[in-house]
C-alpha cells in the first residue's frame with residue numbers, strides 16, 4: 001500500500017438528504033471548498049428519495065421543495081461523491097470514505113465535517129417480527145418512492161405515529177390501500193393536543209390530506225390498538241391485534257409494515273469534543289424533527305461551521321428548528337399510546353430481540369440473571385448489537401430491557417450498547433488495502 005495523500009477540502013458533508021444538500025450549498029455559496037459524500041447512488045435521503053423510473057403520485061409530495069434544494073446545490077457547483085460510505089474520522093482528523101464504485105477507501109482531510117446521516121426507524125420487537133414478509137413502514141415507503149408501485153398482496157400497517165398514515169395514504173393513492181392501519185395512539189382522544197397542533201398549519205394541512213385519502217379508502221384506522229404477535233399461517237401472515245379493552249383478534253395479510261417512530265442515526269459518529277477538526281451534526285441525525293427542520297438545520301449547521309472556521313460570533317439557535325421541535329412535541333402527545341403500558345414489559349421469552357443474530361429475550365434475561373454484567377459485556381458475550389446492523393435496530397430495545405431489569409441503576413453516564421468507534425460501517429479489507437495512486441492532494 002502506498003503512502004496515502006488525502007484529498008483536502010474546507011468542509012466534508014456526509015449525507016445527501018435534505019440537511020446535507022442544504023448545508024453543502026450554503027457552504028459552497030459562501031466560498032468554501034466542499035465535498036459531499038452520499039452512500040446511495042442518488043441524492044434525496046429518506047424524504048426526497050428519487051424514483052428509479054417515471055415519477056408517480058407519491059412523488060408529487062415535496063417535489064417543489066426538493067427542486068429548490070437541488071437547484072441551489074447545482075448553482076454551488078458541487079459534484080457529489082455518490083456511493084461513498086462514511087466510515088469514520090480518525091484521531092488525526094482524517095475522514096475515511098468507502099468508495100463502493102471503485103472498491104477503495106478514499107481519505108479526506110477536511111477543516112470541518114458536517115454529518116447529516118439522517119434518522120433510523122424505531123421498531124418494537126414482537127413475536128414474529130423477524131418473519132419473511134415483515135418489514136419496516138419506512139422500508140415500504142422507500143419501495144414506493146423508488147419503484148412507484150406497491151408489492152402484491154394484502155398489506156397491513158401497524159405501530160405508532162404519523163408516518164404510518166402517510167404510508168397508508170400513499171398506498172391508497174397508488175390504488176392499493178392497506179387492509180388495516182393499526183395505531184397504538186388515538187389522536188381523536190387527545191383534543192388538547194389537537195388544538196395545539198392548530199399552531200402549525202403546514203402540518204395540519206399535510207395530515208388532513210393524508211387522512212382524507214385514508215378515510216376515502218376502505219382501510220379501517222384502528223386506533224388505540226396494538227399488533228402484539230405475528231405468525232405464519234396458510235402461506236400468509238396472521239397478526240394478533242389487541243384493542244384498548246384487551247380483547248384480541250387476528251388479521252391476515254401477505255405483508256406487514258411496522259413502525260414505532262424515528263430516532264437520530266448516531267451510531268459510530270465522531271463527537272466534536274473527540275476531534276481536532278470542527279464537527280457539526282445536522283438534520284435528523286442531530287435531532288429527528290422531520291423534513292422542515294432538516295433543511296433549516298442543514299443551513300444552520302453551515303452557518304455554524306463558517307463561524308467556527310472564521311472565529312466569528314456564535315450562531316443562535318434557528319427559529320424554524322425550534323418551532324419544529326415544539327411541533328414534534330405536540331405530535332408526540334397527539335399520538336401517545338392509549339394503553340400507557342411499557343410495550344416491552346410482557347414480551348414472551350422466545351421473542352427475537354436481535355434480528356441479525358437471532359438473539360432472544362430469554363437469552364438476555366439469562367444474562368441479566370447472572371449478575372452485574374455491564375451493557376458492553378452483554379453486547380460482547382451475548383452478541384446483542386453485534387450483527388450486521390451493529391445495534392441500529394436492537395440497541396435501544398435491549399438497553400430499555402436492561403434498565404427495566406435494574407431499576408436502581410444510575411442513569412448517568414448514559415448506557416451504551418453500540419460501538420462508537422469507526423468504522424461506522426463494515427468495509428472490505430480489499431477496499432482498505434486498495435492502491436491509492438489515484439488519491440490526489442488538491
Ligand SMILES: Cc1cc2nc3c(=O)[nH]c(=O)nc-3n(C[C@H](O)[C@H](O)[C@H](O)COP(=O)(O)OP(=O)(O)OC[C@H]3O[C@@H](n4cnc5c(N)ncnc54)[C@H](O)[C@@H]3O)c2cc1C
Nearest residue numbers: 015017018019039045046047086118138283284290291294
Ligand atoms: C423511514 C423514514 C420515513 C420518514 N418519513 C417522513 C415523512 O413521511 N414525513 C416527514 O416529514 N419526515 C419523514 N421522515 C423524516 C424525514 O425523512 C427527515 O426529516 C428528512 O429526510 C431528514 O433529512 P436528513 O437530510 O437529516 O436525513 P435523510 O433524508 O435521512 O438523509 C440522510 C442521508 O445520509 C445518507 N447516509 C447515511 N449514512 C451514511 C454514511 N455512513 N455515509 C454516507 N451517506 C450516508 C443516507 O443515504 C441519506 O441519503 C422519515 C424518516 C425516516 C427514517
